Amino acid sequence: MSSKLATLLIAAAIVALSASPAVAASEFAQPGAIEGTVTASPGKTPVEGVEVCASASVEGEWFTQCEESKGNGHYEVIGLPEALYRVQFKSGEGGKDLATQYYRNTTNPNAAKLIQIDERETVTNIDAEMQPKASIFSASWGTDNAVGCPSGAQGLDNIPVTFSWFIRRSSIQTADFRIVRSDGSVAKPTCALQFPPNERDEAQTVNLIGDFGDSVSGPTPKAIRVVGTLEGKPPGADGWGQIGRLPKIGVDPISDGPYIVDAWTLTPSIYRGDQNRCATGKAFLRVMWSNGLTAYPTGEEVGAAVSASYRALYKLPNGKTVAVAPLAVADLHDHESSFNADNMHDLCLPKLPRRARLTGVTIAADLIQDPNGDPNLAQKFKP
Ligand SMILES: [Ca+2]
Ligand SMILES: [Ca+2]
Ligand SMILES: [Ca+2]
Numbered sequence: 001m002s003s004k005l006a007t008l009l010i011a012a013a014i015v016a017l018s019a020s021p022a023v024a025a026s027e028f029a030q031p032g033a034i035e036g037t038v039t040a041s042p043g044k045t046p047v048e049g050v051e052v053c054a055s056a057s058v059e060g061e062w063f064t065q066c067e068e069s070k071g072n073g074h075y076e077v078i079g080l081p082e083a084l085y086r087v088q089f090k091s092g093e094g095g096k097d098l099a100t101q102y103y104r105n106t107t108n109p110n111a112a113k114l115i116q117i118d119e120r121e122t123v124t125n126i127d128a129e130m131q132p133k134a135s136i137f138s139a140s141w142g143t144d145n146a147v148g149c150p151s152g153a154q155g156l157d158n159i160p161v162t163f164s165w166f167i168r169r170s171s172i173q174t175a176d177f178r179i180v181r182s183d184g185s186v187a188k189p190t191c192a193l194q195f196p197p198n199e200r201d202e203a204q205t206v207n208l209i210g211d212f213g214d215s216v217s218g219p220t221p222k223a224i225r226v227v228g229t230l231e232g233k234p235p236g237a238d239g240w241g242q243i244g245r246l247p248k249i250g251v252d253p254i255s256d257g258p259y260i261v262d263a264w265t266l267t268p269s270i271y272r273g274d275q276n277r278c279a280t281g282k283a284f285l286r287v288m289w290s291n292g293l294t295a296y297p298t299g300e301e302v303g304a305a306v307s308a309s310y311r312a313l314y315k316l317p318n319g320k321t322v323a324v325a326p327l328a329v330a331d332l333h334d335h336e337s338s339f340n341a342d343n344m345h346d347l348c349l350p351k352l353p354r355r356a357r358l359t360g361v362t363i364a365a366d367l368i369q370d371p372n373g374d375p376n377l378a379q380k381f382k383p
């Protein structure tokens with residue numbers, strides 16, 4: 001008998017069993033349900049077609065019941081026997097590229113908050129704010145023969161790699177990365193650090209340091225591949241989860257200037273304890289660049305000219321867009337030497353109108369330089 005046919009017969013037998021009166025004892029138990037809303041971050045727009053599965057061990061058997069979210073993001077999973085459930089949210093086929101997550105907003109199944117469903121009970125507000133899958137925003141050749149590793153090795157090159165997710169420090173190993181050079185040779189980094197961006201809320205950048213090429217005579221670094229397993233989480237999510245395969249990314253030439261790769265709102269829970277946070281303002285926006293940031297052309301920490309030029313663009317519920325000038329720029333003086341300035345700025349913003357949605361960050365050209373002294377082009381970043 002073919003294994004496919006055998007599977008079909010077993011499936012048929014299970015169907016026959018479930019329909020037989022032998023299991024009618026469970027008719028006395030009135031099942032429960034869960035319901036909630038699935039949205040996508042940023043902006044909390046409702047998402048249709050996310051498969052919501054409630055799973056539990058029921059009388060020694062693994063039980064799973066699934067339902068898809070509707071156009072308004074609402075879902076209801078009914079027919080749940082009394083048990084302690086784990087709820088999984090998975091974007092359906094053809095849906096957006098959203099990371100699978102578990103209640104409550106964790107990509108790690110072991111960190112899921114379990115929900116007790118009792119007989120006849122409907123547990124509400126089991127919501128999910130889905131996040132895009134992890135991706136690499138940028139890899140930029142920063143310096144040539146100018147930096148070192150904690151081991152003492154000196155005269156090395158660096159390539160900051162920026163991710164859409166926080167990367168768990170303990171999951172970062174040098175063997176996780178490969179640098180493909182223009183002559184086809186492949187290098188491993190000498191070290192891979194969360195430095196200069198080293199704060200808990202700055203974990204989106206991994207700085208690769210090693211012998212990657214020569215800016216004068218070549219070869220030059222061309223692409224980065226992540227070959228090992230990294231763990232991460234979207235900013236604000238609970239629990240670290242494994243990051244799946246990441247596509248290869250090209251390395252920006254050393255002569256390019258820095259550019260904005262991400263902007264997101266620093267919530268109180270993320271921002272708590274930040275050492276060089278905004279001392280003023282009501283809303284706080286993290287702006288991450290592809291490379292380290294100092295003032296152009298001095299190489300000192302940035303000052304008033306940068307603060308005066310930044311704008312955060314917000315769309316209001318009435319459709320209008322407002323350009324908000326920051327009261328100040330924070331996350332300055334990351335380290336003693338401005339050469340070690342990281343790739344983050346925090347915009348300290350005044351109170352924003354209700355339900356304002358971030359749609360962009362702008363800054364004029366020639367205000368910021370990277371560690372190679374290259375100035376920025378005018379930025380019109382859209383998250
Ligand atoms: Ca070099
Ligand atoms: Ca550069
Ligand atoms: Ca910093």
Ligand SMILES: [Ca+2]
Nearest residue numbers: 331334342344
């Ligand atoms: Ca900084």
